[in-house]
Amino acid sequence: MVEAVKDKWLGAAYSFIVVLVFWGLVSWWLDIPIIPSPAAVFQNILDIYTSKMQAHVAASLLRILAGIIIAILAGVPLGFLMGYFERVDKILSPLVYFTYPVPKLALLPIVMLLFGLGETSKLIMIILIIVFQIIITSRDAVKSIPAETYHSLQSLGASRRQMFTEIIVPASLPEVLTATRLALGTAVSILFFTETFGTEYGMGYFIMDAWMRVNYLEMYSGIVVLSFMGFVIFTLIDLSESRLCSWR
């Protein structure tokens, strides 16, 4: 357990160093303004973070966290119902399966026509991307609980509510967290994309704006900070996973 955590941190540090070295070498080798050196970029982040970037980070963070939380609040209960009640599954599964492979990004124009260019559309896009994964994962997690697991509680006369709180929620929590963590990557990409229009706040806007102003240093700073943000959320979910699911 402790070993695994240590390995993860070592892995993260290792890949961070590899990327930095590679980036440093390329920038030194080519020596052109479109590839500034890592040192210059990190210095720039330190210089402008509070004055220029903070508000954008906050805006992006808020969107992505709100998206994740809403997707979980909507997707997990739905998945649980589908997993537990055969009849609900029969009705909803075809819908979920039919819409799952549709590339959600392609729905962007429709979402924007319906909800405009503002926050609602951005949030809906993020939720659309993650929620299906979460529904299907929670449903399958519930279905994979062996019937015997329920037996002791049944013989104790447990209520439905107790079945959910004592068995279904804890049994499927690890899978749900993993699914959320994996969906996060896509969610950050979508976030970036939707922030390139209809707003003046968010890391997507910041990066595109720097690009348009031909300020490569700031553009790189934005990319690094956005990546770091993704990494932090990813790690947080990972940590809560090992904390909450240490029984595994």
Added chain:
Amino acid sequence: MISVKELSVAYGENQQLTPALDKVTIEIDSGQIYTFIGPSGCGKSTFLYILAGILRDYQGIVTIDGKPVDPQKQRIGLILQNYGLLPWKNVYQNAILGAKIKDQPADEPYVRFIFQQLGIEDLLGRYPKELSGGQQQRVAIARAFILKPDLLLMDEPFSALDAITREEIQDLFLKIWKQHQVTTVFITHSVDEALYLGSKIVVFSPAPGKIIEVIDNPCFQLENLRARDEYYRMSKQLRKMLSEEWSKQ
């Protein structure tokens, strides 16, 4: 007292029914251990699931103290072959699960007493995956007794344990059982176990299960049983009977 009249159970859909129990009738007296023995697939687990209120689709009449089986009203302790512990709860949480579901605070001194008798007081913070099979089964036994059940149902609880651990836990179980004398239905594959633990021994036929015989066990609770002649004689007799009865079909 548990009364079972003409209990028949079949699995499957309307067209293709597989009978599992065939008109089982038996009265189980309170305060005794009934060991049920029968060949594999004869419906022993099915019988237990009906008493536990897990299976509700059957024909016949089953009552516990004159009332139909209802796990919400009765206090039923269930111990299964795979221990039935919840992997996400630690030993302590698993052990008091019964009391928790029944919505009453666990009787702490009694809980401590049971833990100590079963020798698991040092394991309370561990999760099931961090326990040996024998330890897991002790926790399952603790859970059943902490519930203070009216009825104890055990489905081959010790068959996954190695021989030495099994005898140890059998003795431990008897020791705690004697303090409460709760009505117990104990399913087993093993003639020795049936003789060692049962005040009555119930013999099932091969599938679909019928009750062939209910034997009073003269060996029950004799001192130092395993070393005695009676035990040896009874064991031989029972084995002979089983091999004759079970080969009839």
